[in-house]
Amino acid sequence: MTNEKLNIGIILGSTRQGRVSPQVGEWLKGIADQRGDANYEIVDISDFQLPFLGTTDGTEPGIAAWNKKLFSLDGFVFIVQEYNHSITGALKNALDYAREAWNNKAAGIVSYGGTGGARAAEHLRGICAELLIADVKVHPTLSLFTDFENFKTFKPAAIHLKNVNLMLDQVLAWSGALKTLRK
Ligand SMILES: Cc1cc2nc3c(=O)[nH]c(=O)nc-3n(C[C@H](O)[C@H](O)[C@H](O)COP(=O)(O)O)c2cc1C
16 A cells, blocks of 8 residues: 555536536535645536437547546545436436446535435435445535525535535545555
């Protein structure tokens, strides 16, 4: 084992115009960077312009780039928003586009919605099991009613800070442990 820092991707799960996920991702990265215990980066699904799975010949450069990016990461924090009681189609499509690149890595979930995005997060946990992603227990849930102004401007309550740090503690512990399985 080396003392190299782990690489943790903060994956923005929404791609729609007007989305709030970049605000949530930047907030999380700010907290994470202050810890100085890993290399944290925002990974925006929309940058990869993934086609809908199976509708092309699969040679689009974004598909290979998406897998390459995931392979470079040791763990993830999913920024999850609730769409019709589940995750977004964009996140599901992005999850479906890789397999080994997800395997034997850890993930935390930060979700938001009318009920904190809890239903979407639980759906994601089922998908994580299939992709051999070890999703940690601590799960910060953000309310569209109290952590956003007019459902648009992110103003998180201070209470979330403790949970975010606990979640990151767990992601780092499991990401480090699982790295040994991938050698
Ligand atoms: C298609 C669609 C379905 C939604 N369904 C739900 C829902 O079932 N439960 C919920 O709490 N919020 C729901 N919302 C509200 C979203 O959680 C809210 O708009 C949030 O800001 C979306 O994240 P984004 O801005 O990053 O795209 C829905 C929004 C959209 C666009």
